[in-house]
Amino acid sequence: MTDRPYHHGNVRRAALTAAIEAIEQGGPAALSLRDVARRAGVSHAAFTPHFGSKAGLLTALAAEGFDLLADAVTAVGDDLVEAGVAYVRFAVGHPAHFEVMFQPSLHNADDAQLLAAQDRAGQALTTALSASAGETTELAAWSIVHGFANLWLSGALPTGLDDDPGSAVRPVLRLLSFTQ
Amino acid sequence: MTDRPYHHGNVRRAALTAAIEAIEQGGPAALSLRDVARRAGVSHAAFTPHFGSKAGLLTALAAEGFDLLADAVTAVGDDLVEAGVAYVRFAVGHPAHFEVMFQPSLHNADDAQLLAAQDRAGQALTTALSASAGETTELAAWSIVHGFANLWLSGALPTGLDDDPGSAVRPVLRLLSFTQ
DNA sequence: TGCGGAACTTACCATTGGCAAGATAACATC
DNA sequence: GATGTTATCTTGCCAATGGTAAGTTCCGCA
Incomplete structure (x- = not known):
């Protein structure tokens, strides 16, 4: 046919x-x-x-997302602020990946590819953040970019930041520069 | 029967x-x-x-969540750190509400009750945070607690914080106290 | 007491995710 | 090049789902 x-x-x-x-x-x-x-x-x-299965498809999508995130964070080097900007840019640029990545109820939690990709992303983030911050600041930075990205994606942030959320998060992250 | x-x-x-x-x-x-x-x-x-419909049920659940969040934040007064702790405690204590609240694709976006509850929660947060911080710090605080809560709920945070995420976020938020 | 209308159930529909069985074609081996 | 093997893909089927329509129950009010 x-x-x-x-x-x-x-x-x-x-x-x-x-x-x-x-x-x-x-x-x-x-x-x-x-x-x-x-x-x-x-x-x-x-x-x-x-x-x-459907969960398998979403698991593969999440794994791909963690790999892309690891690449994006690694590419900017060891600067806390720029790594954070890259994190937000990834989330905003790949909303479907990002949404699936952090909803474990959609995954096959024991998938080897997913676990490996999560580990890669975790290593990349830890490397980038720990270079310029202590443990608490590291957690703060991760929380800021993750929260900012989530709030932006859910439309909760005030309009005006919408133009370039990647840049909008920079002054927020700079607050942490003074705390070391 | x-x-x-x-x-x-x-x-x-x-x-x-x-x-x-x-x-x-x-x-x-x-x-x-x-x-x-x-x-x-x-x-x-x-x-x-x-x-x-199903979306209507989830919309009602989200509205209830924003009301509960507004209550929780209002109850602790105008302290940025304690308001943040209350935010995280709410998310961890009401994971179902919290997950539904920030997924607009599950809602009837134009629901009056939802919009009113969102506004109440927004007012409560703005009041609590703006009392002790400027605009950028306010955004940082919201991002931190929202990101921290999301990461904790998705199981991404290192174990050890699991005992009491409400308290675990306090030192992170204190970083912002020095920035004003 | 009776009656209008909301609350709730039953019955039905198209759609969904998953599985089994069969069709197709890529690939290896001779 | 011919043949057998195996992975890929389709068709057909099943139980379960969300939604709607029609019918049943019963609350509230005159």
């Missing part, structure tokens, strides 16, 4: 991309496997060999 | 309580109206007159 080949060849990437699109439109709770399948142009059962 | 009266009399409260229980066990995404109905001892269609 269709000219589409029986074997898609890259269902995994197509599924992740389609899921990102769907989550950006309706949030993770409203995500439907069949909707993702329609967007990707495959049947809803095509995901089984690749992800096992 | 059953001795249960045809009219429950308090479906609204029973539904909210049952939903809280279910969300604490499986997260908001896995919440099922029919499961909530079974827990509350009514049919799944009994919610329609009270909430309209």
Whole structure:
């Protein structure tokens, strides 16, 4: 019937991309496997060999997110403020990943890839933050950027910061520079 | 058949309580109206007159959460640190409310009760924080407690803080005391 | 006492996630 | 190049879900 080949060849990437699109439109709770399948142009059962289940798909998405976050934080070096800015920019630039990453109820918690990616991201953050701060300041910085990103994504922050949340968080993080 | 009266009399409260229980066990995404109905001892269609839809139920839960948060923050007075501690204690003590409150994709965004409760909570926070801080510090404090609460709820924070996250956030917030 | 309307149930519908069985094609081995 | 093996993908099915419509119960008020 269709000219589409029986074997898609890259269902995994197509599924992740389609899921990102769907989550950006309706949030993770409203995500439907069949909707993702329609967007990707495959049947809803095509995901089984690749992800096992819906939780498996979201777990893979979370793992990809932690990897991207690790890359982003590592790229800016050991500056606490700029690492924080990178954290917020990642969250705002990849809202679907970010939302899924920190909702453990959506994951297969024991997934090896996810655990490895979480560890990579944790190492990257610890390295960047601990270079210029003590333990308490490190926790403060992480909480600030994580809270700021969450509040921004949920629309709770006053408008006006909306233009560039990455820059908007910089003066907030600078408060911590004086505390060392 | 059953001795249960045809009219429950308090479906609204029973539904909210049952939903809280279910969300604490499986997260908001896995919440099922029919499961909530079974827990509350009514049919799944009994919610329609009270909430309209699943989104309506979650909207009511979010509104209740913002009201409780406003109460909690107001109760501790105008101290930035103690208001922050109250914020975290609320989040940890009412995880189901907290998770639903900040996921707008679960809500009817134009609900009057929700908007009013959000405003109450916003006023309470602004009052408590602005008393002892400038605008940037205020944003830092909100981000810290919100981020800390989210990270704690998602299990991302190192173990050891688990005993009493309310107290654990206090030294973190004190960092901001020196910045004014 | 009777009656209007809200609360609640039952019955039904389209949609969902997951599984089993079958179809297709990529790949290895000869 | 032919053949067998295996992973990929589809179709068909199932129980469960959210929502709606129609019917039942019963509260409140005249």
